[in-house]
Structure formats: structure tokens, C-alpha cells
Amino acid sequence: xxxxxxxxxxxxxxxxxxxxxxxxxxxxxxxxxxxxxxxxxxxxxxxxxxxxxxxxxxxxxxxxxxxxxxxxxxxxxxxxxxxxxxxxxxxxxxxxxxxxxxxxxxxxxxxxxxxxxxxxxxxxxx
Amino acid sequence: xxxxxxxxxxxxxxxxxxxxxxxxxxxxxxxxxxxxxxxxxxxxxxxxxxxxxxxxxxxxxxxxxxxxxxxxxxxxxxxxxxxxxxxxxxxxxxxxxxxxxxxxxxxxxxxxxxxxxxxxxxxxxxxxxxxxxxxxxxxxxxxxxxxxxxxxxxxxxxxxxxxxxxxxxxxxxxxxxxxxxxxxxxxxxxxxxxxxxxxxxxxxxxxxxxxxxxxxxxxxxxxxxxxxxxxxxxxxxxxxxxxxxxxxxxxxxxxxxxxxxxxxxxxxxxxxxxxxxxxxxxxxxxxxxxxxxxxxxxxxxxxxxxxxxxxxxxxxxxxxxxxxxxxxxxxxxxxxxxxxxxxxxxxxxxxxxxxxxxxxxxxxxxxxxxxxxxxxxxxxxxxxxxxxxxxxxxxxxxxxxxxxxxxxxxxxxxxxxxxxxxxxxxxxxxxxxxxxxxxxxxxxxxxxxxxxxxxxxxxxxxxxxxxxxxxxxxxxxxxxxxxxxxxxxxxxxxxxxxxxxxxxxxxxxxxxxxxxxxxxxxxxxxxxxxxxxxxxxxxxxxxxxxxxxxxxxxxxxxxxxxxxxxxxxxxxxxxxxxxxxxxxxxxxxxxxxxxxxxxxxxxxxxxxxxxxxxxxxxxxxxxxxxxxxxxxxxxxxxxxxxxxxxxxxxxxxxxxxxxxxxxxxxxxxxxxxxxxxxxxxxxxxxxxxxxxxxxxxxxxxxxxxxxxxxxxxxxxxxxxxxxxxxxxxxxxxxxxxxxxxxxxxxxxxxxxxxxxxxxxxxxxxxxxxxxxxxxxxxxxxxxxxxxxxxxxxxxxxxxxxxxxxxxxxxxxxxxxxxxxxxxxxxxxxxxxxxxxxxxxxxxxxxxxxxxxxxxxxxxxxxxxxxxxxxxxx
Numbered sequence: 001x002x003x004x005x006x007x008x009x010x011x012x013x014x015x016x017x018x019x020x021x022x023x024x025x026x027x028x029x030x031x032x033x034x035x036x037x038x039x040x041x042x043x044x045x046x047x048x049x050x051x052x053x054x055x056x057x058x059x060x061x062x063x064x065x066x067x068x069x070x071x072x073x074x075x076x077x078x079x080x081x082x083x084x085x086x087x088x089x090x091x092x093x094x095x096x097x098x099x100x101x102x103x104x105x106x107x108x109x110x111x112x113x114x115x116x117x118x119x120x121x122x123x124x125x126x
Numbered sequence: 127x128x129x130x131x132x133x134x135x136x137x138x139x140x141x142x143x144x145x146x147x148x149x150x151x152x153x154x155x156x157x158x159x160x161x162x163x164x165x166x167x168x169x170x171x172x173x174x175x176x177x178x179x180x181x182x183x184x185x186x187x188x189x190x191x192x193x194x195x196x197x198x199x200x201x202x203x204x205x206x207x208x209x210x211x212x213x214x215x216x217x218x219x220x221x222x223x224x225x226x227x228x229x230x231x232x233x234x235x236x237x238x239x240x241x242x243x244x245x246x247x248x249x250x251x252x253x254x255x256x257x258x259x260x261x262x263x264x265x266x267x268x269x270x271x272x273x274x275x276x277x278x279x280x281x282x283x284x285x286x287x288x289x290x291x292x293x294x295x296x297x298x299x300x301x302x303x304x305x306x307x308x309x310x311x312x313x314x315x316x317x318x319x320x321x322x323x324x325x326x327x328x329x330x331x332x333x334x335x336x337x338x339x340x341x342x343x344x345x346x347x348x349x350x351x352x353x354x355x356x357x358x359x360x361x362x363x364x365x366x367x368x369x370x371x372x373x374x375x376x377x378x379x380x381x382x383x384x385x386x387x388x389x390x391x392x393x394x395x396x397x398x399x400x401x402x403x404x405x406x407x408x409x410x411x412x413x414x415x416x417x418x419x420x421x422x423x424x425x426x427x428x429x430x431x432x433x434x435x436x437x438x439x440x441x442x443x444x445x446x447x448x449x450x451x452x453x454x455x456x457x458x459x460x461x462x463x464x465x466x467x468x469x470x471x472x473x474x475x476x477x478x479x480x481x482x483x484x485x486x487x488x489x490x491x492x493x494x495x496x497x498x499x500x501x502x503x504x505x506x507x508x509x510x511x512x513x514x515x516x517x518x519x520x521x522x523x524x525x526x527x528x529x530x531x532x533x534x535x536x537x538x539x540x541x542x543x544x545x546x547x548x549x550x551x552x553x554x555x556x557x558x559x560x561x562x563x564x565x566x567x568x569x570x571x572x573x574x575x576x577x578x579x580x581x582x583x584x585x586x587x588x589x590x591x592x593x594x595x596x597x598x599x600x601x602x603x604x605x606x607x608x609x610x611x612x613x614x615x616x617x618x619x620x621x622x623x624x625x626x627x628x629x630x631x632x633x634x635x636x637x638x639x640x641x642x643x644x645x646x647x648x649x650x651x652x653x654x655x656x657x658x659x660x661x662x663x664x665x666x667x668x669x670x671x672x673x674x675x676x677x678x679x680x681x682x683x684x685x686x687x688x689x690x691x692x693x694x695x696x697x698x699x700x701x702x703x704x705x706x707x708x709x710x711x712x713x714x715x716x717x718x719x720x721x722x723x724x725x726x727x728x729x730x731x732x733x734x735x736x737x738x739x740x741x742x743x744x745x746x747x748x749x750x751x752x753x754x755x756x757x758x759x760x761x762x763x764x765x766x767x768x769x770x771x772x773x774x775x776x777x778x779x780x781x782x783x784x785x786x787x788x789x790x791x792x793x794x795x796x797x798x799x800x801x802x803x804x805x806x807x808x809x810x811x812x813x814x815x816x817x818x819x820x821x822x823x824x825x826x827x828x829x830x831x832x833x834x835x836x837x838x839x840x841x842x843x844x845x846x847x848x849x850x851x852x853x854x855x856x857x858x859x860x861x862x863x864x865x866x867x868x869x870x871x872x873x874x875x876x877x878x879x880x881x882x883x884x885x886x887x888x889x890x891x892x893x894x895x896x897x898x899x900x901x902x903x904x905x906x907x908x909x910x911x912x913x914x915x916x917x918x919x920x921x922x923x924x925x926x927x928x929x930x931x932x933x934x935x936x937x938x939x940x941x942x943x944x945x946x947x948x949x950x951x952x953x954x955x956x957x958x959x960x961x962x963x964x965x966x967x968x969x970x971x972x973x974x975x976x977x978x979x980x981x982x983x984x985x986x987x988x989x990x991x992x993x994x995x996x997x998x999x
Contacts, residue, residue, distance in 0.1 A: 039150060040158075063193055086153070088150045
């Protein structure tokens with residue numbers, strides 16, 4: 001566990017656990033950017049897109065959804081699912097959209113930085 | 127940003143419904159089952175796998191709940207709900223605790239309100255937090271409050287940059303008179319024109335000063351106070367423009383100030399300070415300064431700047447040598463010394479009362495914590511952590527102390543009102559005994575702090591893990607032994623604090639009784655005193671004054687009912703003049719080594735008027751005091767001090783004035799009995815008397831002995847000689863003494879009340895502890911009685927511990943009381959001769975009360991029926 005903060009161009013980056021949590025938030029926000037979905041749909045979508053690499057259990061999915069909703073980035077409302085059952089749909093708010101953009105940028109910078117450190121850029125371009 | 131904040135706020139207030147969360151999770155599970163089923167599994171298998179994959183729901187629920195902002199607040203409300211239920215379940219127990227704490231917290235809030243008003247709060251005028259008092263101070267002596275001269279003031283004002291306003295005023299008394307209205311003496315300030323605008327004061331009627339009013343040659347004007355307007359002029363609406371005389375000089379009334387406006391303090395009349403030749407002298411120092419600091423300038427910075435100016439003045443003018451400037455707040459300037467000390471002592475005293483109250487409550491909680499073991503072990507068994515239980519117990523004790531606090535707030539309001547009334551006649555008018563936010567902050571801190579203070583030990587004890595094991599084994603003795611130790615310490619502590627408090631109160635009471643009993647030979651109910659000041663412009667020299675007093679005395683003695691009349695520089699018990707002397711046979715070259723005495727100047731007949739016995743020699747006659755007939759009468763103590771073992775009659779001594787110039791030699795002509803002339807002084811100087819002719823002062827006290835009240839006739843007599851002379855401070859001597867003792871009376875009452883409350887609480891504490899311990903030992907006592915223990919055995923058995931605690935408490939308490947009596951020496955309580963007697967009396971009283979508190983449960987135990995006691999459960 002990394003307890004100290006990683007400095008990145010003067011910005012403070014969160015510790016490893018926060019990093020994972022932040023990543024999950026990013027994935028959820030990205031998934032909701034296209035259309036409103038219910039919890040199950042979000043998990044399925046992420047699993048699908050990541051070709052079964054990222055599987056999200058309800059134990060981390062729902063706390064994350066509640067957290068994002070409490071922060072005002074997503075909004076929930078009851079609606080009907082494909083098989084016509086009552087389900088809670090989550091939708092990105094304007095604040096959430098801004099947050100998503102911000103997090104994507106951070107992620108890109110971080111990913112390219114880690115890539116640089118690992119010396120992967122050269123291989124990738126080859 | 128705003129939306130985010132509002133969202134959070136919404137969720138802080140409205141909770142999500144639990145059923146919503148469940149519905150959502152169920153939907154997720156159903157989807158999982160459906161997915162499994164569509165992969166070809168049988169319905170039951172699909173469900174089984176889905177449930178395995180899905181995992182525990184409870185943890186998710188908990189996790190989701192904790193995402194809510196402020197989710198922990200729910201736990202606190204839960205604790206509070208539980209605490210309130212506990213408080214109401216044990217109604218009597220809680221009532222005892224709450225009322226004890228109400229006393230403790232109420233008294234503390236009350237005294238803090240007073241201390242805050244006297245020592246901390248700014249003066250209640252606009253910009254009062256920047257209002258300061260400016261005076262000069264001595265660089266060589268410890269004197270912070272010297273008035274300054276008009277030229278000095280002008281230099282300060284023109285050179286200083288720290289002040290937004292800087293005004294100065296004299297502080298005198300003057301006589302207001304006009305045809306057809308008897309003359310009256312008032313407090314009159316001659317102030318620079320800006321004194322009102324500095325604090326944005328407006329006149330109630332007419333106007334305040336204009337800058338033109340203080341120019342030399344301006345028409346003399348006067349602004350009168352509301353009280354003067356009401357009492358002297360019965361609130362006449364057309365008062366503006368009336369011509370009056372101030373000390374014989376005419377002036378026009380231009381304004382009436384609003385009710386209760388007496389700035390800077392206690393002023394009745396204001397006149398502009400018009401520069402005169404006299405004022406222009408640098409060694410004439412009548413002024414005190416008041417200023418408003420510029421925003422952001424501190425007291426210290428202003429003081430440093432003025433000190434710099436003072437240093438320049440000192441180097442320029444010899445008369446300003448050794449003087450610095452002193453910039454202080456009103457509280458620092460006017461409430462220093464004994465007042466500050468008395469209020470801080472009061473705060474310390476109620477602090478002690480609160481500690482005693484907390485110790486009482488802690489003891490009650492300790493005894494109950496033994497009875498609550500069962501509840502605690504059940505809660506622990508159900509999975510509550512130790513921290514959780516401790517927290518819950520602390521919330522309970524803080525809830526109790528808060529309840530007590532609010533009850534105490536009512537008590538405090540009453541106490542403040544009483545104190546306000548008791549000090550109304552003597553306290554400066556800018557002090558308002560009211561609560562403000564500082565007081566409420568202090569109050570809140572007290573509630574929480576005392577709750578934690580008495581709660582923490584019982585809470586930790588009742589959750590001690592090994593204690594629970596001990597309980598399971600039924601090993602009562604172990605617990606009891608350890609609980610006893612803590613509660614013994616608390617009782618000892620209570621008794622020690624009570625000794626200190628009682629000593630403080632006893633010193634006050636002793637001083638009051640001592641001083642009410644001084645000079646028993648004076649018939650204080652028959653003697654009336656009043657002060658009279660002869661204005662200097664009409665009574666220019668000593669001859670004129672002495673001539674007036676001689677004529678006045680003859681007429682006073684002719685009033686029907688008057689048995690004796692005399693004049694003296696100070697009524698008996700009301701202060702004397704201090705001077706250094708030199709004895710003829712003992713010349714002292716070094717001025718600072720000369721002995722100090724205090725003296726009263728008086729007319730012939732004064733000794734008869736106050737019934738002071740002449741032991742040797744004779745009273746003054748009409749010639750004593752004139753040139754070459756300088757004479758003095760010494761009290762017996764003064765005679766024994768300066769001429770020990772000799773007959774002092776016919777011996778000589780002389781005074782030295784402030785410029786170190788000796789007077790002619792004075793002959794001792796008589797010796798009187800001793801009397802106390804300075805009630806307030808802690809170390810009175812040797813007292814002697816001289817004839818009033820010798821000094822020729824213009825401000826004297828009339829002392830008249832008469833069974834019927836002679837005041838009206840006295841006034842008429844004075845005004846038959848001079849119609850513009852008012853009498854002031856006219857009172858029966860008994861009332862005057864009572865009034866002068868307000869300090870001891872008010873603070874004595876306050877401290878006595880605190881000490882009695884403390885003593886009751888401490889006795890209640892020891893009673894409860896012993897009674898509880900005895901209750902737990904009922905079976906044992908029954909067995910002992912059955913086996914033949916005598917009543918004495920049982921009394922000793924029960925009381926031994928209490929007696930031991932009282933003894934140790936008294937010893938520690940006396941250890942604290944001795945330093946306290948030293949601190950109290952600086953209060954104006956009069957020299958107290960009998961400190962050891964006070965200590966002894968206090969210790970004896972407290973020991974008696976404490977032993978009685980132990981004896982009550984002990985004699986009940988001794989009277990137990992052994993058969994019932996053994997069956998007692």
C-alpha cells in the first residue's frame with residue numbers, strides 16, 4: 001500500500017486505494033455518458049467493453065453509485081427495464097459531465113506518464 | 127459548485143429510503159439469475175450460483191449508507207436518544223445530578239458574566255472596543271494613572287497619529303446654583319469640545335458642544351445630565367437657554383444629555399474646557415484623556431508612540447521629567463487592584479464549587495456504575511466495542527450536564543440581577559452586568575467540559591474488561607476495593623476545596639464584623655456628618671475659612687436638640703491625611719526614612735462629639751493652631767510608638783510637605799484613647815489630631831451629635847451664612863459606615879453563599895458514599911450484629927473510612943487556605959488580626975458537619991435488625 005502522495009506536475013495524486021476507487025468512478029461516469037442505465041446494465045456494459053477483464057460486483061458498484069449520486073454527478077430515477085421490470089436508472093448530470101471530462105484528462109496524463117516510466121512508449125510506437 | 131453543494135445539503139436533510147436500496151439490489155440479483163438461466167442452467171441452479179456470486183447484501187447496505195454525507199450524525203442522535211431514555215428511566219437519580227450541576231454551572235455562568243463585564247467587555251458606546259483611557263505614568267514609582275497638563279495634552283494630540291479622536295477632561299465637583307433654587311453639588315467635567323462627538327453622543331434636548339464653545343472668550347455654556355434635568359428642574363421642557371451659576375460663574379444651559387449618559391463616568395454636568403492662564407501652566411495637571419484608536423492600532427502601539435512623545439517632552443521641560451504615557455482600556459484603568467482581585471477570587475471560588483459538584487456527581491455515577499454492570503455486559507456481548515459504550519456513557523453525562531446547565535442559566539440570571547442591584551450605587555455606570563456571546567460560549571464549554579469531567583472516570587471504570595470477568599466469577603470484593611479508592615480520593619478532594627472556600631468566606635465575614643464593631647464609643651445612631659466645601663474665589667485665604675467655620679460652629683451648636691457639634695477633616699472611620707514627620711529628639715536626614723503618620727484636623731469639641739476619651743493633657747482651645755501655638759493630640763498607640771515609656775506631653779515634632787519643607791515645631795498637648803480612622807486600610811498608620819486652624823482647609827466634614835435628625839436645620843444654618851453652599855454626603859454615621867462597607871458586605875455575602883453551597887455538597891457527597899457503601903454491606907453488618915458486635919463497633923466500622931477522609935481533606939485544605947489568606951491581604955479588608963482563629967473555626971465547623979454526615983448512615987446501620995439484614999438482598 002502506498003501511503004504517501006504521488007506528486008504529479010504539482011498536483012497531488014491520491015494514494016493507491018483512492019486511485020482504484022477513482023478509477024471505478026471514472027468507468028461508471030464514462031459508461032453513463034452515452035445513455036442512462038441501471039446498476040446491472042452498468043456492470044454488464046463495463047464487463048462487455050473490457051472483454052470480461054473488468055468484472056464489478058454489487059459490493060463495490062452500489063456504494064460507488066451512491067457516492068456519485070451524493071456528490072451530485074449522477075441522478076437516479078425509477079423506470080422500466082427491457083424486460084419491463086421496475087429498475088432504478090442512473091443518468092449523468094451536467095456537473096457529472098464536467099467531472100468526467102476532468103477525470104479523463106487526468107487519467108490520460110497519468111497513463112502516459114506511467115507508460116513513460118515503464119519505457120513502453122517506444123515499443124507501442126514500433 | 128452551487129448545485130453540488132445543494133445536492134449534498136439535500137441528502138444531508140433527506141435520507142434515502144431503505145426499501146429503495148433493497149429493490150435495487152433485488153433487481154440486480156434477478157437479472158443475474160436470469161442471465162444464468164439464459165446460459166442454460168436449471169432454474170434452481172441458476173438461482174444458487176447467482177446467490178453465491180452475489181455475496182452478502184448487508185455489507186453493501188452498510189457501505190451504501192456510509193456514502194451519505196454526515197452519516198455518522200445518526201450515531202450521535204442514537205446515542206442522545208439512548209441517553210435521554212436513560213435519564214428519564216432513573217428519574218430521581220438524574221434529578222439529583224441535574225440539580226447539583228445546575229448549582230455548579232449556574233454559579234459559574236453568573237460569576238463569569240460579572241467578570242466579563244468588569245474585566246473584559248468593552249465600554250457600551252459606539253466604537254467602544256477602540257475606546258481607551260490615556261493618562262501619564264510615573265517611570266520611577268508604580269503609578270499608572272497620573273493626570274496631565276493642558277500643554278502636555280496639546281502636544282500629545284498634535285503629535286500622536288494612533289488616535290482617531292483624542293479628548294481630555296477634568297474631573298471635579300462643582301456647585302450649581304441660581305436664584306430661587308438651593309445650591310447643589312454635582313460632578314462636573316470640563317472637557318474639550320469633541321468629547322461627545324468622539325462617541326457619537328447626541329443631546330436629548332438642545333445641542334452638545336461646538337468647537338467654537340472652547341475658544342477663549344466664548345460665551346460660557348453648560349450641558350446637563352438627564353438626572354439633573356429631572357431632579358433639579360423637574361424635566362422642564364424650556365430648560366435650554368436658562369442662566370445658571372457654576373461655582374459662582376454664570377453659564378447658559380445649551381443641552382440635556384439622554385438618560386443614563388454619564389460619560390466618561392458618573393458625570394452630571396459638562397462644560398467646555400476653555401484655556402486660561404492657569405491651564406497653560408505645565409505643572410498644573412488636571413486632565414484625563416480619552417481616545418478612540420485608529421482601526422488596526424493596538425493598545426501597545428499607541429502606548430509606545432505616546433511614550434516617545436512623553437520622552438521628548440521630558441527632555442524639553444523639567445516638570446515632565448520621569449513621566450511616561452499610559453494607554454489602557456477602561457477595565458484596565460478603573461477596575462484594577464482589589465476589584466480585579468475580588469472578581470478573580472470569585473471566579474476561582476465558583477470554579478471550586480463546580481469541581482466539588484462534579485466530584486459529587488462522579489461519585490454518584492460510580493456507585494451506579496456498579497449497578498449497571500449487567501447492562502454493560504449485555505451490550506458488550508451484543509458486539510458493542512468498548513469505545514462505543516464509553517462514548518455512549520459520555521454522551522449521557524454531557525446530556526445530564528447540559529440539562530443542569532440550562533437550569534443553572536435561570537439561577538445565573540437571578541444572581542446577576544441581585545448583584546446588579548447590590549452594586550448599583552457604587553459601580554461605574556459603564557459596567558453593564560449582562561450576558562453576551564462570550565458568556566454563552568463559556569457556558570457551552572462548561573456544560574460539555576463538566577460532563578466529560580465527571581463522566582470519564584465512571585465510564586472507563588464500568589467498561590473495564592477485566593471487571594466484567596470479575597463479575598462473572600461473582601468476586602464482589604475486588605470491584606468494591608477499587609471503586610472505594612477512587613471515591614475516597616474524590617471525597618478528600620471535596621473537603622480540601624471546601625476548607626479553602628470556607629476560609630475565604632470566613633475572612634470576609636470576620637472583616638465585616640470587625641469593622642462594624644470599630645469605635646464602639648461613638649453613638650453612631652446619634653451622630654450626623656456632612657461635607658462642606660468653601661469655594662476658593664469667595665474664601666480666598668485661611669483666615670476667611672477659619673472665620674466662616676467659627677461662626678458656623680456657634681450656630682450649629684445653637685440648633686435645638688444638638689448636644690455637640692464640631693468640624694473635622696474626616697468623619698470618624700472615613701480616612702485621614704498621611705504625612706511624614708520628624709521628632710525633635712530623633713532627626714532623620716534621609717526623607718524616605720521619616721516615619722509616616724495619619725492625622726485629622728479638627729475644631730475644639732470634636733472629642734466630645736464623638737465621645738473619644740482624653741486620657742492625658744487637654745483638648746484644643748480657640749488659640750491652638752494659630753501661629754506659634756501649633757499643637758497636636760496623639761492617640762495612645764501613636765504616643766507609645768514615638769515616645770515609648772515617656773510622657774509625650776510638651777514634646778515637639780514637625781511635618782514635612784511634599785516639597786520636603788518642614789512646618790514649624792508642633793507641641794503635643796494631650797493623649798486620647800485609640801480609634802480607627804481608616805476602615806479600608808490594611809496597615810493603618812499612627813493617628814494624631816491637630817487643630818483646624820493649623821491647616822485652614824476649605825473642604826471639611828461637619829460632625830453633629832443630636833438625637834432628632836438635624837440635617838434640615840444644618841442645611842438652613844449653613845445657607846443662612848452663605849446661600850450658595852450645599853451640603854454633600856449628608857448621612858447618619860451608622861448609615862455612612864454601612865455604605866462604606868459595601869465591598870466587604872457584597873463580596874462577603876457572595877463568598878459565604880459559595881462556601882455554604884460547597885459545604886453542603888461536600889457533606890452530601892460523603893453521606894452518599896458512606897450510605898451506599900453501608901447499603902452494600904448490609905448482610906455483613908447483620909452477621910456482625912448477630913455475632914455480638916456492639917453499637918459502637920458498628921458505628922466505628924461504618925464511620926472509620928469517612929473520618930479518615932475528612933481528616934486528610936482538612937489537612938490538604940488548610941495547606942491551600944494559608945496561601946489564600948496571603949492573597950486576600952491585598953484586598954481592602956482592614957488589618958485582620960485573627961487569621962489562626964479563622965482557620966481553626968473553619969476546620970472545626972467542617973469537621974463537625976462532615977462527621978454528622980457520616981454518622982447518619984452509621985447510626986442507621988447500627989440500628990439494623992440482624993435477621994432482616996442477613997436476608998437483605
